[in-house]
Amino acid sequence: MRAEIVTVGTELLLGQIVDTNSAWLAERLASLGVDVHWQTKVGDNHGRMCEAFRLALGRADAVVVTGGLGPTQDDITREAVSEVTGRPLVRDPEVVALLERIFGGLGREMAASNLRQADVPEGATPILMRVGTAPGLIVPAGDAKVVYALPGVPHEMKEMWERSVVADLLERMGETATIRSRVLKCWGVSESRLADLLAERFDALDASGTATIAFLAGEGVVRVRITAKGSDEAAVEDLLTSEERVIRDILGEAVFGAGSDTMESVVVDLLRERGQRLATAESMTGGTVGEWITRVPGASDVYAGGAVTYTPASKTDVLGVPAETIEHHGVVSEEVAIAMAAGARRVFGAEVALSVTGSAGPGAQGSSVGEACLGVDVDGDVTVARVRFPGDRERVRSFATATLLDLLRRRLVGERRGG
């Protein structure tokens, strides 16, 4: 099956916002085995929207449209889909009732223009909204093709995609099987190294046809997506679980999480499991480690706090790093990283501490740009790593942060195993 993605909105054409919907949809379509050869953006212009939809329907079996479903005058996706599919708009009473309920619940008067959102091409299926006020549309188009019209707001679009579009798409593909994916996330290993490690498993799956594996790399994280197909949900989940186990056995500690896990959420979970508190001591990263940790809702259960000691003097004053250690070994040294971590544990009364000292560039600081010393102190037992990261200032800082959290994760996982 072939699909195309058309994103609608003059604000996209003016470059006022970056379109992230296309990439998200493209990735989901690829995971279902649907080919996407074209993506198009057009403005809120009736003629050009119709032309874009016609071109897409001429080349593909399914067209996924996002945007232009709101209540204002420039939201005209409904009208254009209606014209292209030859299905006149009919006001749908179920959508009207739902709109009235939504506005009633908000205690707000519904504007007459909102009723336009209840207009549905004849014979189409509205996707009722659970968030927002714009219903989606599943619109059959001549020759067994289909247009899916979804809201432009990413979380509304994604919710409808998962809830309604996937099943409809699979049915049209003649796919009676249930298809599910699971994603494992890896750090500290390159995509090509992962591919090598999984080559044999790759071939075995190719031969058995029970599941497939795909890689997706970005910002240092390599994701391994396992996709399985089966007669029902339970069978597919069993397949995924057993395949996940096989792959985790092969990749070992390179896998830091699955699904929506992030490096920081995994670290917070591990600390919570131990009932221990974390403190941070940062120099080069300037607060990034704390910022990441506290992105996790409920981080206050495990995060005591941290010190950003951006000057040598503050390392001494706040964390008690001996001035002679800095003078003797340099500010970017294993010795200073160790002393920073110990100081953070003491000052914040934590069992676990992370420290980072380095130079993010531009310009060196007693060391080469991109070089850092990372310290992990668990109950006073310190390990320290000297690393060097390529790239610009922002990249060096975020890679140092992820690597530091990963070092802690590996230690805590190792200790859990009794290693």
Add this chain to the structure above:
Amino acid sequence: MRAEIVTVGTELLLGQIVDTNSAWLAERLASLGVDVHWQTKVGDNHGRMCEAFRLALGRADAVVVTGGLGPTQDDITREAVSEVTGRPLVRDPEVVALLERIFGGLGREMAASNLRQADVPEGATPILMRVGTAPGLIVPAGDAKVVYALPGVPHEMKEMWERSVVADLLERMGETATIRSRVLKCWGVSESRLADLLAERFDALDASGTATIAFLAGEGVVRVRITAKGSDEAAVEDLLTSEERVIRDILGEAVFGAGSDTMESVVVDLLRERGQRLATAESMTGGTVGEWITRVPGASDVYAGGAVTYTPASKTDVLGVPAETIEHHGVVSEEVAIAMAAGARRVFGAEVALSVTGSAGPGAQGSSVGEACLGVDVDGDVTVARVRFPGDRERVRSFATATLLDLLRRRLVGERRGG
């Protein structure tokens, strides 16, 4: 004039990366008064690339292509542009020489495949590379049209756009005038309020035709772009400077910077000017304020460091906030913000301190989600603001950070004026 943007790359169609080039180019084209009605993405497929280029050339006067100019076998933009424009590829000796110089400088052997990058459609003008190894192309297409082929790597693309494409485009538009833009950035004022404030100026410019103003809002920052046209560079710069002065007079302190300024870079500059040091004391933001400040290269000139005191106990232990102040007023209170700032100044030996205590959600913490107290301490003179931010955890944290930095900026600017 009409232009279209075509981005090339199978990784875009698979959703492996988000295309930010289109939005950047679209915004630049809009600023030159060029209409963009279509944007298309295609994979590294010769037939579909040719079809996309033909469709675009059929509808527009200029087509901007990014991607597919690298040395590998799937980089085939050169071949597709050659076919569509009917201009056979010819190896360009100047590009060959430059490639040899680049690889020689890197001390690396040049692979034979790199020579493909020197292939230029007959009659086209290569845009010699200053970064990267992929030259761009300016390729005349029948009927006074043109294809601009640029690398997909954003900073390489942008550099060639500014250096070569803009001038060529203006010449083709019959635009003998020089056109330049300047961007002012505002915080703490909505787009509609800005539009109200500038309405009169807007009309005056409309009547005179010397310059135009446009707005662009995103992530709390509203940008005001002034565009001026004139016979030569000096005249245009004069126009921009005088218009910038007029607009700054109208908007006053809402303008925090211009061009590539960020809120944090402006704050770092103001502190450097005063020769003073900053310390931070963060709770809810978990290190974000420090992280932003240290994004600025050279921040170590003015940033002493900060404490992330994520628990009440650490506020007392590290920053000396009296336990009874926390107990009496609550952790999210003006009193605690004031004591945190004073503590940070003392602990880090700084003249200036920023503090934030609040609740980013989900779940309240002795106060409503999104509520925060922000403290600004300059030489012991503290101002404090209680604010409430809408949105999710990430948004609350980043808005709190920007607002806190903005409060400091306004104070320092006010003191400079002797206010």
